[in-house]
Amino acid sequence: MIGTPRTHVAECESTQLLLGPDDPEGAIATTDHQTAGRGRLGRRWIEAPGTSVLVSALLRPPVERRAPELSLVAAVAVALALEEPTGFAAQIKWPNDVLLEGRKVAGILAELKGGAVVLGIGINVNQAADELPEGARPEAASLRSLDGVVRDREAVLSSLLHHLDRLYAEWLTGGLAALHLELAARDFLHGRRVRTEAATGVAVGIDQEGRLEIETKSGVILVESGEVLLAERDL
Numbered sequence: 631m632i633g634t635p636r637t638h639v640a641e642c643e644s645t646q647l648l649l650g651p652d653d654p655e656g657a658i659a660t661t662d663h664q665t666a667g668r669g670r671l672g673r674r675w676i677e678a679p680g681t682s683v684l685v686s687a688l689l690r691p692p693v694e695r696r697a698p699e700l701s702l703v704a705a706v707a708v709a710l711a712l713e714e715p716t717g718f719a720a721q722i723k724w725p726n727d728v729l730l731e732g733r734k735v736a737g738i739l740a741e742l743k744g745g746a747v748v749l750g751i752g753i754n755v756n757q758a759a760d761e762l763p764e765g766a767r768p769e770a771a772s773l774r775s776l777d778g779v780v781r782d783r784e785a786v787l788s789s790l791l792h793h794l795d796r797l798y799a800e801w802l803t804g805g806l807a808a809l810h811l812e813l814a815a816r817d818f819l820h821g822r823r824v825r826t827e828a829a830t831g832v833a834v835g836i837d838q839e840g841r842l843e844i845e846t847k848s849g850v851i852l853v854e855s856g857e858v859l860l861a862e863r864d865l
Contacts, residue, residue: 658791
């Protein structure tokens with residue numbers, strides 16, 4: 631079960647550093663504040679102490695499963711965990727962000743460690759509007775900044791782990807195809823003009839191997855990883 635054993639510290643550099651290849655599958659690490667939190671592409675993850683869910687989980691997917699898909703598995707779990715208490719419809723911005731009302735409230739980072747995957751998840755829960763980072767694209771938000779409710783972070787974490795444990799089991803059995811309807815229903819980029827290093831065109835979906843499908847003038851291109859920017863008319 632994802633969530634046991636649990637290591638919790640009041641403060642650390644990053645929860646990603648609290649787990650290693652010797653930890654059992656399902657082990658998690660949590661903290662109230664990260665001094666050097668990070669997201670994809672080396673970006674900093676900044677949060678006011680005691681306001682966020684900050685958790686990393688160690689998983690050992692079998693070789694027949696594509697480990698990069700775990701970012702999307704986690705994104706669906708986050709989306710479900712946030713939709714229940716807020717009533718907002720969550721969207722997933724490929725490959726690793728979760729949005730509410732078009733604003734980023736959560737990010738995911740998956741890293742390989744000695745044959746295991748350490749899956750880091752950060753959720754903005756109780757930040758006031760003036761505690762959120764400026765200049766983020768998409769614009770940052772917290773659950774509190776969207777609906778004014780201060781929540782028990784442990785309750786949010788518990789819901790997240792419940793959904794992640796279930797979805798991970800489904801993914802182990804059926805791959806991303808088992809979650810594809812949930813994922814496609816929340817695809818933020820669908821129908822939007824996007825730019826990547828590989829292509830510019832219209833995002834038409836996420837395939838069952840977790841790749842972004844972009845319709846270009848020369849046909850559909852599948853993007854495995856990298857940064858996706860909205861083209862000007864869809865900003």
